[in-house]
Amino acid sequence: MAMLKKEPRSKFYELLQQQVQNEFNASQQYLALAVWFDDADLPQLARHFYRQAVEERNHALAIVQYMMDTDHHVEIPPTREVRNDFADPVELVELALEQEKEVTADFRTLVKAARAEDDYLGEQFLQWFLKEQVEEVSQMSTLLTVIKRAAGNMFEVENWLARESVGDAGGDPDMPPVAGGAL
Numbered sequence: 001m002a003m004l005k006k007e008p009r010s011k012f013y014e015l016l017q018q019q020v021q022n023e024f025n026a027s028q029q030y031l032a033l034a035v036w037f038d039d040a041d042l043p044q045l046a047r048h049f050y051r052q053a054v055e056e057r058n059h060a061l062a063i064v065q066y067m068m069d070t071d072h073h074v075e076i077p078p079t080r081e082v083r084n085d086f087a088d089p090v091e092l093v094e095l096a097l098e099q100e101k102e103v104t105a106d107f108r109t110l111v112k113a114a115r116a117e118d119d120y121l122g123e124q125f126l127q128w129f130l131k132e133q134v135e136e137v138s139q140m141s142t143l144l145t146v147i148k149r150a151a152g153n154m155f156e157v158e159n160w161l162a163r164e165s166v167g168d169a170g171g172d173p174d175m176p177p178v179a180g181g182a183l
Contacts, residue, residue: 012113012122013072015106016063021077022106023060026099027053032082033092042154044161045089048143052096058175058182059129065179066125089154093147097140104133128176139166 009017034049067074086092107129114122143166150156175182 010117012117012119015110015113016067019106019110020060020063022103023056025079026103027056028079029082029099030056032084033096036086036092042158044158048161048166054183058178061179062176065177090147093144097144100136100140104137107133125176128174
């Protein structure tokens with residue numbers, strides 16, 4: 001059985017392949033945060049981060065689908081180690097906010113690479129992710145503010161999360177297609 005010839009890799013597509021790993025890493029880290037909150041009997045925070053883990057997984061597979069759709073070879077990479085030990089809930093959300101800021105920087109780099117290569121389709125594909133990152137950083141920043149203001153009273157944070165609509169509550173109809181379907 002002959003293999004189909006795939007497009008050669010440009011810098012943009014090498015960065016996209018790396019972003020698949022970054023998104024899976026983010027998913028795994030959010031899963032670790034969710035389990036930490038779950039184990040601490042903080043179900044609203046756990047639910048929030050379980051959803052975030054799924055969302056990051058969907059982002060990785062949206063990039064995978066785009067690469068397949070544009071006839072580029074895709075590899076599912078291993079993930080890096082995740083942090084599991086924390087002293088208090090503030091540390092978890094600080095880590096999550098920093099992670100979202102890093103992902104935002106990654107997408108800016110991707111857009112610059114697509115633009116430098118005159119890859120207009122690639123640049124257009126990334127626009128949804130840029131919009132999503134503004135939302136992600138804002139939501140994580142707000143959650144960090146709420147946790148700090150609660151001054152250790154995590155039940156206030158739990159009540160706030162139960163009242164407020166924070167995070168992906170059902171998917172975005174404008175999100176690019178996800179390989180295997182979005183969860």
